[in-house]
Amino acid sequence: MKILIVDDDPLVCQSLRLLLSREPDMEVIATANDGTAAIECCERTPPDIILMDIRMPGVDGIQATRQIKQNWPKVRIMMLTTFQDEHNIRMALLAGAEGYMLKSTKVSSMAQQLRALSSGSSVVDVNVLKTLMLSEKKNRSDLTPRENDILELVALGCSNREIAEQLFISEGTLRNTLSIILDKLELRDRTQLAIYYWKRSL
The missing domain is CATH 1.10.10.10 (Winged helix-like DNA-binding domain superfamily/Winged helix DNA-binding domain)
Structure with a gap:
């Protein structure tokens, strides 16, 4: 499984690269610090999965996801972020992301979710699902x-x-x-x- 990590924090990129590279079926082929760099990486070698941050300078994660899914529809995208608000969740899913995971997720669980994503499943963190359900319930009752x-x-x-x-x-x-x-x-x-x-x- 070839993985591209996209985050504007170099430390996050390095840490995830180190931890995920320990998984026998995962290979981090590149890291990128913004959406533009992520698109350029896909032009060189499209990965199987992208771990994509949302808030980044220039082209953010949602914009990059939209462009990547238009050009490389087979690339699976997992949003990896600290943001759990309804707006970001829905915008990411509308852009084409198949998964939404929080940065607080344990690496062992993260690896399992990436495998599920690679096999064709959509993966959304349970806490993110709760946010969507609570928001939906509130909006309907309004x-x-x-x-x-x-x-x-x-x-x-x-x-x-x-x-x-x-x-x-x-x-x-x-x-x-x-x-x-x-x-x-x-x-x-x-x-x-x-x-x-x-x-x-x-």
């Missing part, structure tokens, strides 16, 4: 059934008039309800509402 209906119709591209007709309400009532939904979800406009809906549907 909206009433009628507000969820409106959100879905907005995401499907319906106009205010079409939504009002389908739900048998006035356009004025609809506009007021849309403002309430935007306030609850802390979003700016219909476009962000649609993006929120489709991300939530992952």
Whole structure:
């Protein structure tokens, strides 16, 4: 299993390289300190798996993941990060990452998860899954059934008039309800509402 480690902290790269190289079925073929360098490594020798940090200067891990998956779709990407917030998790998975692991993971467990990723499984840390589930539960409970209906119709591209007709309400009532939904979800406009809906549907 050929592995590329991408992290802007040289110490993290060196430590992971040393520890993973002890695994008999793993070979760290290169390290990179940002997304641009990771892409250049893939151009030279595409790895089987990339351990990818998220926050890096220049091209970050999410941008690099998106570009790498477009050009080398068979490369499996495991995000390795300290960030456990919903936004980073969803953005990484949307970019094409097949795994999301925290840096606090023990090396023995990390090796097992990399093997699972290599075999074709998607791997998401249990604590990350809890973050997603708690966020999903909170977001669903924030909206009433009628507000969820409106959100879905907005995401499907319906106009205010079409939504009002389908739900048998006035356009004025609809506009007021849309403002309430935007306030609850802390979003700016219909476009962000649609993006929120489709991300939530992952």
